[in-house]
Amino acid sequence: MTIGILTCISIPTTAFADIHGEYPSGEILSFGSDLSDSQEAQLRKYFKAPDNIEAIYVDSKMALKQFGLDEKELANFTGGWYSSAYVKLLQKENGVTVNSSNLTLVTNDMLANALITSGILNAEVTASAPFEVTGESALAGILAGAENIMGGELSTSNKKAAQEEIDVSLDLAEEIGDTEASAIINEVKTAVIKDKPSNEEEIKEIIEKVEKKYDVDISATIQNNMVTLMSNINDLDLDYSKLKDTLDKSASKFKDEMEALGKELKDSGFFDKLFSWISEFFSSLFN
Structure with a gap:
């Protein structure tokens, strides 16, 4: 009887990419919270994303949550939140590719390497900003977008x-x-x-x-x-x-x-x- 009861219980599960690299495919836009309406419109046009695609907005609070940081560590993220990304999680065996513009310090390869470490194994990411930025805050938005698609959080x-x-x-x-x-x-x-x-x-x-x-x-x-x-x-x-x-x-x-x-x-x-x-x-x- 116990086995029967346990069999009938529905236990919610989340597919964590850092365990198996398995997660649902999907796409999302991640915008820096300091963008003006016109800057956001400019980036939407650059990303060539569908009009009805979901979007999230990244600020310091979200970055602290993403990396498990203390508020005093916000000093590491300077210059406002402008880095944005079009994130696509793909089916298996695609690998991770990143293309960017206006990121002057963090490179495509650095972001791709970091995504693999985080547990994202198959993705296509386009990152940009309305003007030149270092790109050091870009990872927070990409990861937040990926987690939104997955419906669960990656390991901190x-x-x-x-x-x-x-x-x-x-x-x-x-x-x-x-x-x-x-x-x-x-x-x-x-x-x-x-x-x-x-x-x-x-x-x-x-x-x-x-x-x-x-x-x-x-x-x-x-x-x-x-x-x-x-x-x-x-x-x-x-x-x-x-x-x-x-x-x-x-x-x-x-x-x-x-x-x-x-x-x-x-x-x-x-x-x-x-x-x-x-x-x-x-x-x-x-x-």
Whole structure:
């Protein structure tokens, strides 16, 4: 009788993207709350979104909620709320693509990387503002829009790591360039999610290996920040098998971007490749 009762009980569930990357498809507009009516109309025209599409408005209160921040941390979001986005959540195996205009600091790749960390694995995002802005507040609106489509909230820990990832990416970009920074963050993150290092020293070894591959010099300060970021991502216990396709699509995109810049990556040695192949072979047997 107990089994029968439990079977008949309807338990509401929410498909959380940070667990399986599974969520309903849909689209939404996310506008900065400081936009004037004419600026909003300008952006609606730029996004070419349907007239009847739902819209949300992002302000400081929403950003605090998104990243689990304290009010005193609002100082990190300056200049008003103007960054806006047209967010589409897609079916599986599309990956994450971001296109933007008037964002002068945060790049498309940084936003795409951060969305993957947050748990959004298949999406198409167009971000913009009525004039040039840094774009540091753009992530809050994109995530809020995604959650509205899903009908549930992503993990705050994932979202905080995503925002931290953008901050570290910006610092790294100042040293080695935008494309290189995003490519390295993606590659290190992929290795951390896949290999699940047991301590920060192992994370540092992964960073140094990727640093050598890209033939760049990362300062000790930035490297330490990367270790902290990747340690936090490691603590999220993300399932590599669920993220692999999306991460691979990003890696392929970064490879093309590096080649377009005329930069050839240093290939790993023969024994590194052999060891990697053997590890993957026995891992597949075990699985």
